[in-house]
Amino acid sequence: xxxxxxxxxxxxxxxxxxxxxxxxxxxxxxxxxxxxxxxxxxxxxxxxxxxxxxxxxxxxxxxxxxxxxxxxxxxxxxxxxxxxxxxx
Amino acid sequence: xxxxxxxxxxxxxxxxxxxxxxxxxxxxxxxxxxxxxxxxxxxxxxxxxxxxxxxxxxxxxxxxxxxxxxxxxxxxxxxxxxxxxxxxxxxxxxxxxxxxxxxxxxxxxxxxxxxxxxxxxxxxxxxxxxxxxxxxxxxxxxxxxxxxxxxxxxxxxxxxxxxxxxxxxxxxxxxxxxxxxxxxxxxxxxxxxxxxxxxxxxxxx
Numbered sequence: 001x002x003x004x005x006x007x008x009x010x011x012x013x014x015x016x017x018x019x020x021x022x023x024x025x026x027x028x029x030x031x032x033x034x035x036x037x038x039x040x041x042x043x044x045x046x047x048x049x050x051x052x053x054x055x056x057x058x059x060x061x062x063x064x065x066x067x068x069x070x071x072x073x074x075x076x077x078x079x080x081x082x083x084x085x086x087x088x
Numbered sequence: 089x090x091x092x093x094x095x096x097x098x099x100x101x102x103x104x105x106x107x108x109x110x111x112x113x114x115x116x117x118x119x120x121x122x123x124x125x126x127x128x129x130x131x132x133x134x135x136x137x138x139x140x141x142x143x144x145x146x147x148x149x150x151x152x153x154x155x156x157x158x159x160x161x162x163x164x165x166x167x168x169x170x171x172x173x174x175x176x177x178x179x180x181x182x183x184x185x186x187x188x189x190x191x192x193x194x195x196x197x198x199x200x201x202x203x204x205x206x207x208x209x210x211x212x213x214x215x216x217x218x219x220x221x222x223x224x225x226x227x228x229x230x231x232x233x234x235x236x237x238x239x240x241x242x243x244x245x246x247x248x249x250x251x252x253x254x255x256x257x258x259x260x261x262x263x264x265x266x267x268x269x270x271x272x273x274x275x276x277x278x279x280x281x282x283x284x285x286x287x288x289x290x291x292x293x
Contacts, residue, residue: 015201019276025257046212047202053216054283058251060224061232063132070131070145074123077149081156 010037011044018051104168112160123152126169129253130176136248137180139237147183151176166262173253174263177245184241192240200280215290228289235285239278246271247278 014034020026021034038045104125110118130151135144154175162171215223236244249260250271261271 012201016197016276019279020272023257025272042211043202046216049212050216050287051279051283053220054279054286055251056220057223057228057232057286058236058247058279058282060220061229061236061252063128064135066128066131067141067145070148071124071127073145074127074149074152075120078119078123078152078156081153 102167151179195277231289235282243274243278246274250275
C-alpha cells in the first residue's frame with residue numbers, strides 16, 4: 001500500500017492497539033491482522049518500530065543512587081517510631 | 089444449614105512473606121531489613137514521581153512510616169511489593185497535591201496519530217533501527233528522563249510502573265485501583281507522548 005492508499009480508518013483502529021500488540025496482550029487473530037497490515041502499510045510499520053524503540057529506551061533509564069545520608073536518616077525515623085503493636 | 093464458604097483465593101508465593109510475617113509476629117527489629125530491601129527502588133520511583141530529590145526522600149520516609157503503621161493489616165492476598173507500591177503511589181499523589189506543581193491534562197490519541205508526523209512516514213528513522221547500545225548515551229538518557237518528568241502524573245504513574253518498574257498490566261491496575269483497560273489506555277498514550285519527544289530530539293540533533 002502506498003501513501004495515497006493509506007486506509008486511515010483501519011490504521012487508526014490498529015494504532016490504538018499497538019502497545020497491547022508489543023506487550024503480547026492481544027488475541028492471535030488481532031495480532032495476525034496487525035502483522036499483515038504493517039507488512040503492507042509503511043507509515044504504520046514506522047510507527048510500530050519507533051514505538052517499540054521508545055519502550056526499549058524507557059527501560060534503559062538508569063536509577064539514581066540513594067543519597068549518602070538518606071539510609072541513616074530513614075533508620076533514625078524508624079527507630080523513633082512506636083514499636084509496640086498497640087501503638088501501631 | 090448454611091453452605092460452607094467457598095474460597096477461590098490463589099495461594100500467592102512471595103519472597104517477602106516470611107519477613108513480613110516475622111515483623112507482624114513482633115520481631116520489629118527486622119523492619120530495617122524490609123527497608124533495606126526496597127529503599128533504593130522506592131527512592132527512584134518517588135524521584136520519578138516527585139521530580140525533586142528532597143521530596144522523594146520525604147515521600148520514601150512517609151511511605152515506610154505508613155507501611156510500619158499498616159503492615160498488620162496486610163492480608164497476604166497479593167505480593168507484598170504490590171501492596172508497598174500501592175502505599176508509595178498514594179503517598180506520592182498526596183505529596184504532589186500539596187506541592188505547587190500540578191499541570192494535569194488529558195493526552196488525546198489524535199495528537200499522536202502518525203498522519204501528523206513531520207518526518208518522512210515512509211522510512212524507519214535511524215534511531216529506531218540502529219543497535220540499542222550504539223544509540224545509548226548519557227545525554228539521551230537525560231532526555232528520556234526529562235520527557236518522563238513532563239508527562240502528566242496519571243500517565244507518568246502508569247508508564248513508570250509498567251515500563252520501568254516492570255509490573256504487569258493487572259498488577260499496575262491493582263496498585264493504582266484502575267481497570268486493566270484504563271491502564272492500557274494510559275500506557276499507550278504515555279508511550280506515544282515519549283515517542284514524539286524522542287522524535288523531536290533526534291530531528292533537532
